[in-house]
Amino acid sequence: MSQPVKSARTLAAASDAHDTPGSRRAAAQRLKMRRELAAAAMELFATKGYEATTVDEIAAAAGVARRTFFRHFRSKEEAIFPDHDDTLVRAQAVLDAAPAHEHPLDTVCRGIKEVMRMYAAAPSVSVERYRLTREVPALREREIASVARYERLFTRYLLGHFDERAHRDGDDDPLLAEVAASAVVTAHNHVLRRWLRGGGQGDVEAQLDRAFAIVRETFGTGIGAGRARSEEAPEPDRAAGGxxxxxxxxxxxxxxxxxxxxxxxxxxxxxxxxxxxxxxxx
Structure with a gap:
């Protein structure tokens, strides 16, 4: 039975608790090995096909034993996404360190930029991975599961700014929080897909900023409005009958x-x- 995936907060807490020079070196070595296994898997998937490739072959191509592969990944489809756990930790760190004056939607937009930077760091690898995920349903499902983790992270963050127990008629903050989180992820994915289809060319962060501006314009002024109406209710207009x-x-x-x-x-x-x-x- 596969082990449950750790949450970003759990991973971040574990990272903070062991943030020493030795642990940082170990983390770097771990990520290096994950990337080497991922590169081997992608090359074999491209040449032999996904179904015909075995874990043993991936491990051998990377020059490690089968058990080493399973210390880093639970399955061969997981192997082509080596950076998602670390990226989720970085996104969580952005949320945790957000300044008090920053609009929560702006914070979420900054957080998901960590995901885009992961893809933009290696355009050719990202383009090839995109091609594979279009061709192999199992890889596509793995990608969808990864996206869902980010969406849950950002939804929890936005909802954390509102007390659902105090939900009132006319206060749509909880709904807006969930819809806005989905919109941020959707905007990110739309820009990412367009960039990948274009061969990984162009300033993808600038494209992302334009997409986020649309999300902010659509949802940014609504989040918190219900709470503000309650906390700063205007005096009734006596001329209008109270x-x-x-x-x-x-x-x-x-x-x-x-x-x-x-x-x-x-x-x-x-x-x-x-x-x-x-x-x-x-």
């Missing part, structure tokens, strides 16, 4: 700030904005 106005707009210097209830009709919001702009023009 009910807060559907929309209000104020001008601050060159900036027009508009606040609207989630159930406010769009035409009413637009009339409020137009009225405020008209007052400034006058």
């Amino acid at each position: 009910k807060a106005p559907a929309a209000a707009a104020t001008a601050e210097g060159e900036v027009l700030v508009t606040v609207a209830r989630t159930d406010a009709p769009l035409d009413e919001i637009m009339r409020t904005i137009e009225s405020a702009l008209g007052r400034r023009a006058g």
